Amino acid sequence: MRTGKISILSRWRNWLQTGIVAMLSISLSMGLSAATLLPSGNAITDGQSILRYALPIDNKPVRELQNSLEDIANHLRGKQWSTISNDVKKAAAILKNKQADILTSVPAPKQAEAQTLLDDIQTDVEALAIATAAKDKPQVQAKRTEALGKIGSIEASMVTDFPYTVPAEYSNLPQLKGRATISIKTNKGEIGLIVDGYNAPVTAGNFVDLVQRGFYNNLAFTRAENDYVLQIGDPPGDEVGFIDPDTKKYRAVPLEVMVKGDKEPMYGITMEDAGRFREEPVLPFSSYGALAMARPEGDPNGGSSQVFFFLFEPELTPAGRNLLDGRYTVFGYAISGQEVLGQLKPNDKIESAKVIEGADLLKT
Secondary structure: OHHHHHHHHHHHHHHHHHHHHHHHHHHHHHOHHHHOOOOOOOOOOOHHHHHHHOOOOOOHHHHHHHHHHHOHHHHHHOOOHHHHHHHHHHHHHHHHHOHHHHHOOOOHHHHHHHHHHHHHHHHHHHHHHHHHHOOOHHHHHHHHHHHHHHHHHHHHHOOOOOOOOOOHHHOOOOEEOOEEEEEEEEOOEEEEEEEEOOOOHHHHHHHHHHHHHOOOOOEEEEEEEOOOEEEEOOOOOOOOOOEOOOOOOEOOEOOEEOEOOOOOOEEOOOOOOOOOOOOOEOOOOOOOOEEEEOOOOOOOOOEOOOEEEEOOOOOOOOOOOOOOEOOEOEEEEEEEOHHHHOOOOOOOEEEEEEEEEOHHHEEO
16 A cells, blocks of 8 residues: 555656656747747846736836836847937936826825835936946946836835735635745855745745745755756655645645736636637746746646746747746746856755745735
């Protein structure tokens, strides 16, 4: 009986570990033929930018302001200074003419702080104009990053209530009603994460709950596949996921994907199986260090504690041209320590993981 159980668990563990790699192999082997079936355009590769766009807000002027500065990154690589100058002028015009429209979406108690941020952004944009005229690439990058960080803070202040209700069948699982910042200390260095409960509340809530429980402390990475996937979360012993001490059962987490334009996530079905493979998830695999839930291939609701970082290589797995989007739940991004991810190998360890901010948003 025990031998049979171990055999089944071994197969389950193997599916958890190999399913993602199999999909990557398919994606790579399909190459450009897959590109004709997938979304076109320049995918966003910066995790913090993705997180800004993923906030559930509806304020056109602040999005226009954000767009004008986000757009600079694409043109900076090609040193398209005239286009960058136009982006900066657009941002300056929005700040001059639409500040009141931006503030209408900010709750009254936070408006004074938002106004201060807008004033600071205006100063940043003025400095950005000077740096652009001088074709000073490092200064343009620095001032753009500073301004976008402040815009992100204003956008975050616009979110007042959690925008939807998680289906009742998953109400027994932890939920993150917002965002949390996680610090992970490994034997190779530290990694900073933001996990997004607005777009993946069950998956993010499960992860934050396990971090709070110390589940990942002293746990070894199990996979580092060809510099594309870095996986962790397989506990010692026979189990392949988290066994809830209250129920004594495997905590199964459903596939959870928010599609652009939707008001709430899809559960338990891939975008492909839902006939939506041409659409895009709000949280895509287009950023180095995207954090996702591992699961057995063929079982959308079989995830638990095993998660993986996607270390995409632009030349081989182009952003927006992979076959992982919509098949696995992305629920966060590495925002610091990305260089550490590339150094980690099997048997390297998470020494400790802790919630720095957002623990109060976890509902269990």
